[in-house]
Amino acid sequence: MKRLISRGLMFGNLIRVDSPALVERYNRALERLSGRRTGLTEFHIDISGYSYEIGEEFGDHFYLNPGGVNRQFIILDTRQKSAPLLNAQFSTSRGILRQFIEENEAKLFALTAHDAVAGELDNSVFEVSTPARLFDIRKITVVADTTQAHVANARKLAEKIERFQREDDAWFDDVLIAEMIELARQTGDVTRNPVDLGRPTYEQGNFWTAHFGGIYVFRDAAHPAAISVRRRADLGEMPVETCDLTMRNAIATFLERNDLVEPVIKARGVDGAAILRQKMDFILVDAATSEGMEIDGFDQRSLHRLAQRMAGRLPEEFRKLGELVRWALNGGKWPRIASDHPAYFYTLRARADHPDRDLVNQLLSELAPLDIRQLFITHKTAFYAAYRDWPEAKKDYVAEFLARDYAANKAGAREALFGGAPPSPWRTGPRPPKDDIIDLVGPWGAVRR
Template sequence: MNRLIRHGLMFAGLFEVSSPALVERYNRALEHLSGKRTTLDHFHIDLSGFSPEVGDELDDMGYLNPGGCNRQIILLSTQQRNAPLLEMKFSTSATIIRDFIDANEAQLFRLTARDAVAGELQNSVYSVPHPQSLLDIRSVTVEADTTTGIVRDAAKLDTLITRFNEDPDAWWDDVLVAQMIGLARTTGDVTRAPVTFQTPNFRQDDFWTSHHGGLYVFRSVEHPAVLAALPFDASGIDMIDVTDTNAVATFFVRNGLLQPIVEGRGEAAAGILREKLEHLAIDALGHAGHLPDRTDDRALRRAMQTHADALPVAVNALGAMLAWAEGRGDWPRIDSSNPAYFHTMRAAPGPLRDLVNMVLAELAPQDFRQLHICHKPLFYARYRAMPEALKEWVAERLARDYAADKAGVWKHLYAADVPADMPKVKREGWPIANRGPWG
């Protein structure tokens, strides 16, 4: 994985913890949550406060996520919201933590100036021993406080202030006044600077989880379903085997969740197809042991010509679509039975965009750039198993074609619209399970 780290494709953007004060605050929070401490004096943490260096020291990469269901968090700074989330178990966790930081930025800024904030993402379940348990997850609440309990004490002080204001005899209650003064020494003036967190419930209708082989839950759509690598019995919701491409395509089409990644002829369309075609070729040639030593475009084209028999069927289908986009060939018919089908699709705009793109990346993992962008856990798992030559090519191509302009590449692939110039295709009688990229 060192190649990825060197190119900023892994562990990039982590928050650095190097000052003695921050290290001590982190240790107080870590001990508060788990009873453990780190002896490191310099490490990095992600959005949730997880540190790969500390995990390695403790020989426990789940030290902030025991059971993988209710993730614990350590916040040392509001700047952590710019960091990625590592060791992800639920696709919604990063959004929930960032929303919590944004909603409570002023309070967190004050509190983290002198202490760490520790807490937990509390699911509506506490463990998932069976896959059916995942369907019981309906909401997540963030529960957080400083290691010294300032938020808790502020709530107590607020209650005492209310009692003091409402009780006409409170002026003579020495015990009440002493309690208020004692709490105010740590909380400050809660009437002018409230120390409370907005902790709304975050709905969990749609999410991906790595548990039980990995599955996707879609409950907010017109036709709800679970897409699972290991299907199980579930009542009240359709179960779809994620490897059944026709069934998955039918589900997406029925719910209006897909759109073609290319919608017309032109250089923009051709560029997307050409890049995808090359990524598939690199993946196939790498696993077959035919990649050239130099990560060079010309060398790649020569290897594709020399070892054409090692290229998958999807490369030929994308090649036909590329020829059409460049005005060199006829319109190809690609439906969900074609291995190239999910390489030609992207999620339709909407709240489920990222989750749908995650499914598409899993169904078309040979496009390693899309996999890295949309499904990092699966990308890292596949990368670890790659031959060394393929690892070199993948790291170099990602550094060149993605890391240099992440926002631009994302817009190019998943947001930018290509002017439509659609061919007239007769579609009557197409079964829904065999829809093409244009429906």
């Protein structure tokens, strides 16, 4: 993994925590959530506040995710919104956390100036003992507060202010006034600088989960289904039609019936032939390195010579994609590819305008695992697991390719492959108004312009 780490392809974009003040705030939040404290004086955290180093220290990488169902989080800095989510158990978790931080950025900026914000993605389900229990998870409510309960106290103060304004004899209620003064010392002026984060709710309709070896749940599709990485027989009774990754015809039918995919070669705004040629390179390198062949280089001329040397041993995926590329460049008869052919899912991508585009592309990456670029972008858990078993020559090629052709322009590469950003599938209910970070800084007063 050193190749990936040194190139920023693993544990990249994490937030460094190395000051005594931030470590202490983290420990206060950690103690509140789990009853534990870290002895480390320096570590890195992801978007949820999880730290791989602390997981190693505890011997428990689920210390912020007990049971793998209701993810807890610690926010020290709003910059965490751009960090990845490590050891994710649900594909929706990072999107929900990022949107929560973005929608409350001004308030969180104020609150984290003096304290950590700790909370939980609450879905009201505390365990998933069987795959069918996954369908009980419908909505995720974000519950959050500082370790000193600034949000809860602000709510209390707001209620008392409302009572004070409503009741005629409140001016003579010394107890009420004293309580208001004491709370105001902790929260500041909540009438001018509200700090209530609310309890926003996000829909978890279609999602992937790492539970039970990996399951894709499409319950909000016109024709619902679940797709399992493990054998269908291992799942037991399910509330929707269910298949596993070996049932390629059934999966192809599901994707087509729900209009979830489109052929790469016919997608608008992309160079389909170039994308397929790149997939052919990935397939070629895998085949050659698996045979232990010497590879002179990874430029196009070297790979072309490598394909000539392999001749009759070229994989079926490579040959069929080659036919499709030749059709795109030269025309002629359309090369039919059946859904049970090993090249079939390499020819597809998710519809660019679909809210579940990323989820569908993640599923396709498991059905076409030799496309190392798509696997890395859409399903890092599967990518890292596969990487460990690759020959050293393939590891060299993949690390160098991703660093050069993807990491240098991530947003551009994603758009070229998958299209622009799809509509967000997370939020339910009205969005909160945007706050100006200059005017709104929470309980410590407004900053002067």
